[in-house]
């Protein structure tokens with residue numbers, strides 16, 4: 001995927017040679033190489049015009065020894081689509097470093113969720129969410145370091161779609177931490193996590209992005225998002241996924257919403273997503289609040305949110321994170 005730390009000219013994105021060499025299908029993007037000192041060029045040079053079979057590229061690269069590849073920023077979507085079709089194979093490829101696999105999954109999944117938030121009932125987008133949730137699970141169970149590596153990439157700023165992705169990664173991680181060998185229902189669970197806040201697409205952005213405290217009327221509108229999400233997706237996705245969307249704000253004490261369900265009235269999946277959701281919200285910078293660091297977030301959840309979560313799962317979550325969490329920026333905290 002694009003590698004943020006390496007040198008990259010304006011308007012271009014550096015793409016991984018590992019991926020290019022292992023893709024199948026037709027490239028729907030222009031591909032550039034360099035620049036190298038021999039070429040005396042400041043800008044990457046066009047190697048291939050779009051609509052070429054990737055196999056052709058593989059022959060050229062092998063014979064001419066190119067190392068650095070770029071695409072134009074405007075072609076990122078097309079590049080993602082080709083990568084999405086090949087992700088499963090890339091995850092299985094032992095020669096690709098774990099961190100590159102994490103980047104590709106995180107970037108593709110962010111794109112997929114952003115797209116479905118723009119068009120929630122598109123069959124094509126739903127299929128892409130289904131595929132990417134399967135890929136995240138495949139990756140999570142392929143290596144003990146996969147989840148921590150994905151969590152390292154979590155956006156420090158809050159966007160609904162990266163939040164949904166982070167919540168899915170935390171949730172799959174916690175499920176695997178508790179049930180290392182059990183995948184029954186996990187696919188539908190992950191699918192629901194990726195879409196858990198989809199109902200926010202029905203709520204006015206002015207309320208969602210309000211920089212100050214919400215009025216009680218505004219808060220009651222925001223609280224409708226689980227129900228809106230359920231209604232939006234009701235005839236399209238599995239029951240387990242719908243359950244996650246509808247109940248992710250229920251609390252163990254029964255004081256959550258929309259149904260005030262208590263304890264075991266919700267599934268283990270719902271108990272897990274409830275923890276992941278709050279943790280990601282606390283550790284991500286919001287318009288109205290700075291990010292808390294992991295320790296502060298866990299302390300807040302333990303001491304200020306008594307009765308919100310099932311104790312056993314919350315402890316498991318803390319243990320999971322103590323093995324590798326996403327690093328956060330600590331500032332003066334005024335979360336509300």
Ligand SMILES: [Fe+2]
Pocket residue numbers: 196197225248249
């Ligand atoms: Fe929510």
Ligand SMILES: [Fe+2]
Pocket residue numbers: 163167196197277
């Ligand atoms: Fe959420």
